Amino acid sequence: MPSSPNPCYLPQCSTCEFYTHNPHLRCTLHPLGLESEECLDFVAIFPLPEPEEQWQPEGAAYYNGELVLQPRQQALTEQLDLLDTHPLFTGRCPNCEMPIDSTHPVQVHWDCLNCGWIDDSV
C-alpha cells in the first residue's frame, strides 16, 4: 500500500521553522508527516522583518530600530571635536596653544603665525 499522498501535519506546522511549505518536502524533520496530534520538534518561526529592513549598507547599523549611517555620525563627532579645539571657539592655536586673535570681520582661516599651524577645517 503506498504511503498517504497527504501526510498528516498540524495547523501549527505552517508556523514552524522546520516546515518548508514545499509540496514535496513539507517538513525537514518529519518528511512523512506526523504520527500523533502533537509535534515535539515544533519551533515557532520568529516573525521575520521585511528583507529591506534586514539589509544594512556598509558602514551602517541599526540603533533602536533606526538605520544609522556611521559616516554621518563620525562627521558629527568631528564637528564636536572642532568645537573643543578650533581657535574660533577656543581663541588659541590647537597645536602650540598660542592665542590667536580674531579679526573683524572674523577671518575664515585661523592660521597660527607662531607654529605654522594651518586651519584646514574650512
Ligand SMILES: [Zn+2]
Ligand atoms: Zn600654533
